[in-house]
Amino acid sequence: MKVLKPTKVVEMIPDGATIMVGGFLGVGTPECFMDEIVKQKKKDLTVICNDSAFPDRGIGKLIVAKLVKKLITSHIGTNPETQRQMIEKELEVELVPQGTLAERIRAAGVGLGGVLTPTGVGTIVENGKQVIELNEKKYLLELPIHADFALIKAKRADYLGNLVYSLTARNFNPIMAMAANVVIAEVEEIVPIGAMTPDEVHTPNVLVNYVTVDGRR
């Protein structure tokens, strides 16, 4: 693990990259990376995230700055700009049920070829998907979602990159930490190695490539 400034982190991300961003309505989203992406105007991004938050918060900032080409998400209801861009066909949006989104990301991170879920059977979510019947119950085959970069938020890291999340800011962060080529965590503090007990660690250090300290909080 290396400690980097947000500027350096975002310089690694090319235009057109696929990025996963942690958070639920902005809670647990690495805001300093969002601000830096807007500053560096990284374009044509494919973004995987639970929701598009609010126009002035979290992933919403990338939408407002028109940096996103495709959004894979479960909810866009709190950001009118996302809906406007989708209706005007400026932005492609793939809506995925939240539990399915979590499992598709997890599948990518844990080496599964996909997951079978009853969620979405018989609804428009089924369109274009394989339906598999097992023990007289129907399931949709949902495929893994992998990314070039995972931008996640944790409460603290140690100097090896072990991460601890805080309360409901955990959400998608630990699963995204397993599903991308490069994993970068924004944390509030870095503590010495050994300051976390093994039981305390939520994400083991081997998954984390870079850590940035956001001192704003």
Added chain:
Amino acid sequence: MDAKTLIAKRIALELKDGYLVNLGIGTPTLVANYTPKGVTVFFESENGIIGMGPVPQEGMENPDLVNASAGYVSALPGASCFDSTISFGLIRGGHLDVTVLGGLQVDEKGRLANWMIPGKMIPGMGGAMDLVTGAKRVIVSMTHTAKGKPKIVKECTLPITSIRPVDLVVTEMAVIEPTKDGLVLKEIAPGITIDDVLKNTEAHLIIPESVPVMKLE
């Protein structure tokens, strides 16, 4: 009593001791205020918490501790937080006793539509599809009509949330239970007649010999 309070009070009577409960945004959230005396339930929120408590006092908010609408909440003693796969594992895996959700339409098969109006409003399904598919009991909290048009219809014209029928529909006029034979009028609100309900319902309703007035506490 206004419509929302009446609906929330009636639904609260469905809560049983020890239940794990998910409340959707809007009116369903009010149900928590009327939990019957002597009944202890655990409120869960899909962003990753069991044991959610009331809104904290001003100044005591923790930005990492929110509900699924990003509103500040508290964590009661004994609460736990977890990631999105555990959260939706609880929901999909049959560990959630009851979910209370808003609705746009419910049809004669008991199917719910509550996540989009094509061309007009596309917030996305968020967790709704998983909740309706996986919760042990699904209760719909909604107004009986929208701008004078019935919301309890023969067949949903809006995209459905799940093929799984809901278990109970509570409106400001009636309590309706979807069964294999169709929708049964179980109770009517104080001051409402069976005729009033029929006039405001498009779907066929089965009327038992006796239809009691809703109890509210």
